Amino acid sequence: MNKLNEKYEALFTPWKIGNVEIKNRIVMCPMGGTSLFGWFELGGCHFDREAAKLFLERAKNNVGLIIPGIAPLRDTFWGKWLWQNPKMFDELKEFMDEIHKTGAKLFIQLTAGMGRSWAITELVAPLHKNKLTRALIKPIIDTSHELASPSPQPSRWAHDIICPEMTVEQIHEIIEAFAKTAKLCRDAGVDGVEVHAVHEGYLLDQFSIEFFNKRTDEYGGSFENRYRFAAEVVQAIKKECGEDFPVSLRYSVESKMKGFCEGAMPGEEYTEVGRNMTESEKAAKYLENAGYDMLNADNGTYDSWYWAHPPVYMPENCNLEDVSHIKKFVDIPVVCAGRMDAEVGAKAVADGAIDAVGVARQFLVDPEWITKLIENRLEDIKPCICCHSGCFNFSSSKGHANTQDLTDTMGISRCALNPETMQSEKYTVKPAKKAKKVAVIGGGIGGMEAAVLCAKRGHKVTLYEKSGKLGGVFIAAAAPSFKEKDKALIAWYIRELSKYPIDVRMNTEVTDVKALDADEIIVATGAKAKSIPVKGVDTAVEAVDFLLGNKTVGDSVVVVGGGLTGCEIAYELYLQGKKPVIVEMQDDLITTKGICLANTSYLRDFFKTNKVPVHLETKLCEVHGDGVTVKDKDGKSFKISADSVIMSVGYDPAPIAAKGRHVHVLGDAYKVGNLRTVIWGAWDVCMKI
16 A cells, blocks of 8 residues: 655644544535535434435545535425424434444534525526415425515515514524524534524625615624624524534635625625725634634635535635635634545645645545545545536526526436435446447547446456547547636546456447447447538637637637637637637527536626626628627627637537447537536436446
8 A cells, every 4th residue: 555645734634623632634524415414305303314415425435524514504495493303313313423433523513504605596586576476485485485585675585585684583593593503413423513504695705795785783893793693603503502512603804895796806806895905814813702613714705606615617726725824813623625636635734734634526526536536646636626517506697596497496416427425326337147249439438437347347348449449528628728727627537447347449439339349339439510501600710629729729719609618728728828708699698507606606696706708699791801790689789809719519419329228328419518418318328337
């Protein structure tokens, strides 16, 4: 076994939160959907066996402290308080005994609620707007309670819905519920609780921020009044559970807000309308004095969601500078989260800049990543690519609330790259009943996933790739300068292929599947770029050709298509010092469901901040040698001058064979989607072979 690299040694030293000792400095941060008490489920609160399985596996793989996802104090459906379900806490006690056998510690995160940040869905929004339907559904889901905020204000997700003001009676009910629930957690053997949250623009954070809180009672106005709710919560917990019972606080150092639904870019000079650093220095100490034993910290609100949920466009360790600064003002441990790199985090711990490193979604991708780090097998760690496609794909665009399907909203914290995460009953590797010869056509991500999975199940696999490289269209997707994790994912897959007896045949194009010596055939040949009937379009550059470097472009570039690929191309062009212009037929950029608002809002805010021209509801009419002619929603035609034009208008499936009795078509060859549909689709096919 390899030895731990000394540059990570600081991560594997003990530390304390109050009187509770944690064996190492790696914290598995909370993620919505991983609550041990269920998540947004019609059956109501219950001990969640799937989440328990997730955490126990990570505990066995050397995590120091686990903080499951938010547990709403009041059940989203049926309105029952968490503390009114004693059976659930009996089951929790049994689970805690198993966790403690591994040496890990676990805090339960309890939430006061979301207020205006509640991700109201397209299905629920119209029911809330109508007084009659709101009254009819109230026994099942009380939307007025879920949306209750410090002051009347628009919902983050549905701007035409005004969230009601929370009453003082409701505030006191929540404080009481924190105390009662924390005591049940303590009695069940839980090591501590975390209060959710003066963080990310959730309810307690909305109370603390003057921009959201316009109250004139004891919970609004002055600094002390705005932070009173959060202070009274920890005081109530300490009174009920004792001073020695640790209470952590999820905390955003700065709000990174320029205004309603408008965040600040990294490094941008702007006027903070939320919590700025000066107030944060004061607030951190005030909250420590109130009784909190740890700050689990990063930055941002739902208006600047990319700070708390960093997409790939955000720098690694994006919150470290601010979090390490705030540590200077408190005497309690401070954890930093947000695309934390293990080496950078270890140095920060060694230097005393932070006390521990918070990691979240990497645990969804690879449950064994800490073990692999300890064993110095970094190349075996499957990388998180920050796509949010399975773990938190709440999506929204102009005029739309959370457009994600309700089944997805109820099933967040799954993983696009690892179908087994939070879905172990559906996706589990099982030996095949009969070993078969399986031919996989196409060496993209879907083809490689299928080949490895079939090999794991005991099949004899031959993988055919017509080019000289593995990765398929994902090679182009991974090409931009900010896609280092995507490049690492391709390398990881190639390494995985080498671990199994898979016959990989490069530069081998299959034209007739009937000629293959195989019992089962998997077609994973991907998709081809769409072509639109516009004069001169054949002179434009296809998105893939640009990304692969097959064709170069000039300094000024029109990107036709404002979907995810088009926006990422425009972003890359800007980073290269070029001048992109985006032309999009829809009324907003990136309107596709399932692309997280944290990702899309970053790109929208980036283009707005950097004055990248965006022409929405605009149709391409003609491509010229020196630009394009377009027509806007009012029917007005005009020309946009440019050196080059890049077409990014989508793709069509390109299977080399149709689905049949022993022929399976998956991924983009079946239906154009994303990495999640490709990988989960591979499992749907391969588990049946």
